[in-house]
Amino acid sequence: xxxxxxxxxxxxxxxxxxxxxxxxxxxxxxxxxxxxxxxxxxxxxxxxxxxxxxxxxxxxxxxxxxxxxxxxxxxxxxxxxxxxxxxxxxxxxxxxxxxxxxxxxxxxxxxxxxxxxxxxxxxxxxxxxxxxxxxxxxxxxxxxxxxxxxxxxxxxxxxxxxxxxxxxxxxxxxxxxxxxxxxxxxxxxxxxxxxxxxxxxxxxxxxxxxx
Ligand code: AP5
Ligand code: MG
Ligand code: ZN
Numbered sequence: 001x002x003x004x005x006x007x008x009x010x011x012x013x014x015x016x017x018x019x020x021x022x023x024x025x026x027x028x029x030x031x032x033x034x035x036x037x038x039x040x041x042x043x044x045x046x047x048x049x050x051x052x053x054x055x056x057x058x059x060x061x062x063x064x065x066x067x068x069x070x071x072x073x074x075x076x077x078x079x080x081x082x083x084x085x086x087x088x089x090x091x092x093x094x095x096x097x098x099x100x101x102x103x104x105x106x107x108x109x110x111x112x113x114x115x116x117x118x119x120x121x122x123x124x125x126x127x128x129x130x131x132x133x134x135x136x137x138x139x140x141x142x143x144x145x146x147x148x149x150x151x152x153x154x155x156x157x158x159x160x161x162x163x164x165x166x167x168x169x170x171x172x173x174x175x176x177x178x179x180x181x182x183x184x185x186x187x188x189x190x191x192x193x194x195x196x197x198x199x200x201x202x203x204x205x206x207x208x209x210x211x
Pocket of ligand 1 (some may be wrong): 007008009010011012013014015016030031032033053054056057058059060061068084086087092108119120122124125132133134137138158167193196197198199201
């Protein structure tokens with residue numbers, strides 16, 4: 001199954017992608033994670049991308065399309081995958097189509113802007129395995145430590161209120177048009193995530209996956 005997860009920053013794409021990955025045994029392809037990894041390695045591409053990310057702006061289409069098209073060639077993609085954070089512009093959606101990828105399902109997770117700001121400014125991410133926590137909503141058992149791998153928890157550089165507001169604006173301008181774009185192919189299913197626990201959202205997702 002080939003799935004796209006649409007949704008504003010903080011809507012829970014990463015959280016749900018990890019659950020779907022476990023359920024269906026298909027990999028998650030997160031362009032955000034891949035770009036952060038490139039930045040951490042200090043590659044020229046990563047450092048350049050890091051500058052856009054810190055401002056909450058999108059990284060140029062050509063860069064992201066290049067990374068995704070390489071990743072999709074890997075053998076573990078054969079059974080399907082979950083695209084988390086890609087495509088994010090109409091140009092990226094068209095590039096994906098031109099790669100010959102036929103998407104089975106587009107899940108659009110919808111969450112109120114106020115809840116998003118609360119989620120992102122409180123998010124903690126494991127620096128080692130990428131697991132997500134929240135200072136109030138998903139508290140780790142031991143402060144500052146990942147439950148699953150023992151890694152240290154860090155706050156993402158773009159999770160401050162000013163950058164989050166800009167990310168939301170960029171989402172509205174550049175990514176929301178994709179809901180209509182995929183709607184034309186009849187493949188979009190909406191999931192309401194406002195005020196719901198990650199488990200409740202996942203139950204709705206499972207229903208839409210037919211499992
Ligand atoms: P990216 O890493 O994709 O970030 P994003 O889209 O801003 O989304 P987030 O990862 O912040 O949120 P999420 O929806 O995954 O939510 P999560 O599950 O973590 O992109 C970052 C940057 O990279 C972009 O700004 C851009 O610069 C660049 N980039 C990436 N892809 C690109 C592309 N295709 N083109 C161009 N540039 C690109 O949850 C958030 C928090 O809420 C967590 O703390 C979690 O524990 C908590 N939470 C989750 N679900 C719930 C719930 N139901 N109830 C309560 N809390 C919850
Ligand atoms: Mg994410
Ligand atoms: Zn971890």
